[in-house]
Amino acid sequence: MSNIEKYKKYFTKEYLMGPNSFRLLDELISRCPEDVKFDRTLDLGCGYALTSLFIANETDAKHVYAFDLWVPATENYTRITANGLADKIIPIHGDAMDMPFAQDYFDSIVSVDSYHYFGCKPGVFAEKILPYVKENGHVMIAIPGLKEQPQGDLKQLFETWAEGDDSQLFKTASWWDALLKDECGDQCDISVLEADCYDIAWQEWFQSGHEFGLRDKEFLDKGLYDILNFLLIYIRKRK
Numbered sequence: 001m002s003n004i005e006k007y008k009k010y011f012t013k014e015y016l017m018g019p020n021s022f023r024l025l026d027e028l029i030s031r032c033p034e035d036v037k038f039d040r041t042l043d044l045g046c047g048y049a050l051t052s053l054f055i056a057n058e059t060d061a062k063h064v065y066a067f068d069l070w071v072p073a074t075e076n077y078t079r080i081t082a083n084g085l086a087d088k089i090i091p092i093h094g095d096a097m098d099m100p101f102a103q104d105y106f107d108s109i110v111s112v113d114s115y116h117y118f119g120c121k122p123g124v125f126a127e128k129i130l131p132y133v134k135e136n137g138h139v140m141i142a143i144p145g146l147k148e149q150p151q152g153d154l155k156q157l158f159e160t161w162a163e164g165d166d167s168q169l170f171k172t173a174s175w176w177d178a179l180l181k182d183e184c185g186d187q188c189d190i191s192v193l194e195a196d197c198y199d200i201a202w203q204e205w206f207q208s209g210h211e212f213g214l215r216d217k218e219f220l221d222k223g224l225y226d227i228l229n230f231l232l233i234y235i236r237k238r239k
Contacts, residue, residue, distance in 0.1 A: 013210035045114025195230035
């Protein structure tokens with residue numbers, strides 16, 4: 001496992017956009033199949049490209065494509081250059097639903113805390129994501145999820161916290177497993193696991209002092225903490 005402590009300067013409200021993405025990515029990589037290759041990796045929905053920095057430093061990746069819709073590529077390039085990784089990380093602005101890459105291009109596609117925003121609809125993975133990974137390549141996803149569907153007062157609390165439609169983006173491990181197997185089970189090996197870093201990822205988000213982190217803590221303390229989780233999804237594209 002990587003020396004995650006060296007990234008602590010980013011565990012702040014200026015950089016974190018939710019529960020600590022470094023923790024999620026660190027566990028996603030440490031539990032990945034032994035045959036994963038990172039030579040050419042797409043960091044899908046990279047945000048401020050901090051996860052791209054981590055992949056570039058902590059794996060044997062030769063090239064990391066930092067791809068995001070909301071954060072300008074120029075802004076990420078400035079951060080990448082400041083970290084001495086301009087020759088290894090390529091920042092790109094774009095939409096996951098219309099990616100500008102050649103098919104079968106990436107050894108790995110990694111997505112941390114973003115895939116659920118666009119990937120819940122049937123067909124998205126098989127049509128928009130899978131074509132870009134090589135045969136025997138891997139797609140690895142870390143996202144927030146549910147241990148169980150909330151009921152009664154807890155359901156109302158959850159929907160208030162997730163602000164309406166966003167509540168539909170949180171799914172159980174079995175839901176994701178069924179969706180992905182229905183889409184590409186005949187051409188992929190699929191595994192959906194519950195992450196172990198749940199407690200510390202949330203605590204570091206709360207401790208950042210971000211206003212959204214403080215709001216999240218208020219809701220999680222009322223009962224949401226017991227029904228939420230983080231999911232690690234591993235998909236290998238067969239030959």
